[in-house]
Amino acid sequence: MAALLPHMVNGLALGLLFALIALGFMLIVGVMEVINLAHGSLFALGAYFALSAIDGHWLASSDLTQWWLSIPLTARYVVALVVGPLLAAAAGMILELCLRPTYGKAPLYGLLLTFGAALVIEELIRVVWGTSGQNLPVPDAVNGAFLMGGVIFSKYRFFAAVFAAAAVGAVWLFLEKTPYGAIIKAGTHDSEMVRALGYDLTRLRLLVFGFGAALAGLAGIIMVPIWGLRPHVGIDVVIPAFLIIVLGGIGSFWGAVAASLLVGLAIGITGAYAPAWSLMSMYLLLIAVVGVRARGLLGRKSVLEN
Amino acid sequence: MSNSRITRRRLMGTAAAAGAATTFMGPWKFNSALAQSDRPIKIGFTSDASGQYANSGASDRRGMMMAIAEANGAGGALGRPIEYIHIDTETTPATGSRVAERMITREECGFLIGAVSSGVANAISQVAQRYGVIYLNTNSSSPSESGENCHRVKFVWDGNGANFAQAAIKNAIDAYGSDFLLLTNDYVWGHDTSAATRALIDQYGGEVIDEILIPQGTRDFSAALTSIQQKGPSIVAAAVGGDDLVALRQQVAQLGMGSSPAWINNQQDWPDIYGLPLDNLFGVFGTTWYYGLDLPGVAEFIGRYQAMYPETSMQVPGNVFYNGYMATRELLAAVERAGTTSNIAVIKELEGHQMSAADRMQHFDAWIDPVTHQVQQTVYLATANDAPMDDNDMFKILTQSPPDAVADTAAQGACKLESYEDTPTFDA
Secondary structure (H helix, E strand, C coil): CCCHHHHHHHHHHHHHHHHHHHHHHHHHHHHHCCCCCCHHHHHHHHHHHHHHHHHCCCCCCHHHHHHHHHCCHHHHHHHHHHHHHHHHHHHHHHHHHHHHHHCCCCHHHHHHHHHHHHHHHHHHHHHHHCCCCECCCCCHHHCCEEEECCEEEEHHHHHHHHHHHHHHHHHHHHHHHCHHHHHHHHHHHCHHHHHHCCCCHHHHHHHHHHHHHHHHHHHHHHHHHHHCECCCCCHHHHHHHHHHHHHHCCCCHHHHHHHHHHHHHHHHHHHHHCHHHCCHHHHHHHHHHHHHCCCCCCCCCCCCCC | CCCCCCCHHHHHHHHHHHHHHHHHHHHHHHHHHHHHHHCCEEEEECCCCCCCCHHHHHHHHHHHHHHHHHHHHCCCECCECEEEEECCCCCCHHHHHHHHHHHHHCCCCCEEECCCCHHHHHHHHHHHHHHCCEEEECCCCCHHHHCCCCCCCEEECCCCHHHHHHHHHHHHHHHHCCEEEEEEECCHHHHHHHHHHHHHHHHCCCEEEEEEEECCCCCCCHHHHHHHHHHCCCEEEEECCHHHHHHHHHHHHHHCCCCCCEEEEEECCHHHHCCCCHHHCCCEEEECCCCCCCCCCHHHHHHHHHHHCCCCCCCCCCHHHHHHHHHHHHHHHHHHHHCCCEHHHHHHHHCCCEECHHHHCCCCCEEECCCCCEEECCEEEEEECCCCCCCCCCEEEEEEECHHHCCCHHHHHHCCCCCCCCCCCCEC
């Protein structure tokens, strides 16, 4: 058990990170019934915006850049945590505007459009930031390692997990305690009723897409110091995000969170005892759960179910 | 008067017809000869533009393109201009097969060049052998490529996992201890490299205490790194590549595990490490070329690269670019020596071909092994440079080994090349 404990700790931390990745995806699927295959590219875009926000090379003059770089990294990192997701949100909103002609048509149109958008965004990243891998610096306070129970853990991984938990909590508070959150939740249940009640569905979709993209961008900023920053880093995100929302139940917030933790634990524990199966474990988990309960862990019951 | 009588009119008509036919056929034959010398030699670039090896694939292509640009500047090969076409092999063997098939049957490519993933290279080479099209595997490093997966049409341009392990293992045991843990990317290159490493560990009296398989596409190494800490080896021999290696390096650096245990990382491809923090470049690793080698021709080679690619973020070329360039250059030189693009003649020019150290900007002469079709070349061991001259100077070269000291001896027995008679003839 003592040998298993560090793997469970790592698995839970990974699960919280997956929850952050899956949240934005879940919101867009829930409200708009659009599977956003560009979610991974928005994840990468957020990280690249953050990189530019930190290194300041986009500033007009080298004097300005030097001034910016003289500001402590912690302050620049905090700015990046705000600016990166906001710019990713803007990109998401532009994408939503492009998606509008596909609403009401066969879902394949939306899928194809978001798939194309993913390719375009990835190529734009290559054009603007280059093809090589880059490094997103993090403040010294969260860098390095610490010893716990005789095992070395990464400070940054724990910071990222705590940040993810706080972000999940903030999103939940927004959804539960604000009128906008209530409208979004209503939209996940019945978007037509929301429109019938006089709410501007068009504007709602735009804001939800932007919000989902912002969460994707935020996840990217948090994850790339662990995964590395490359133009195609978003490829690693879309499949796990999709799997998690299906496992948790489409449109279910806590279902997505529970599924994320289960996936993290599955990868962490199989990584310890059957490493060759660590990536396969999340698919086996999906088959095991959905095979017994088609709506996922906490998904809504279908009218066809007894 | 008989109808068969040869009249002057009939004779004149026949002569006119014969003259017209001669005139008509003459230009055809003449144009045909012109067409042969004008017809471009078309090369298919089978390199990755997406997936795990996208970055290295781009570097590979730049090397090939520079070699072709230089050849065309000198009049092409056999007086014929050289063209190329690239289709993304997506770091996926099935895509590699489809791309190779399309390049040969639809795009009419006479030669195929390029690979980073050994799985993709193997798939491409099977298609190439079926048609008799010469294929240069520029950068994949699985020992099986010049072993059991060798083919008459395929030539392997990079050092492989067995070469780098030969260079590293004995030194590592002497320096750090004898208990090893293997970290193995779960695909052909990883398995073959770890198998070669294991054989050497046994040979030099070491012991493998465990092997952890890393599926391709792994981004979270916390489980593997925790297991390493729990098992406590003296040395970790990692056969992990591409984006997986980028993530591994990032996470090892965050844990501060770069110096203990000792790490042997087999081959480090330049595109996978360029621009990243030096902390990420822990352990000892191998390469076949470095821009900082103090050898004749290196500075001028870098100058040509920078002139052709002023916009690229990679300011200096590395081993992947170098292999792509050298392979393409030597192929075109072999075509010139053969005096033809007929595949068997070009293959015979490549087999056993000697390349001087000066020409290759390496420390020792190289040659193409006629038994395995792998280039036998200098292997360098390096580590992170703690006193770099500039931001690009990331490597400190520790040793350089001559080819015969690091030869993959197992490949000699494992490789069974198809006979010339069993290889379809093909003329580009």
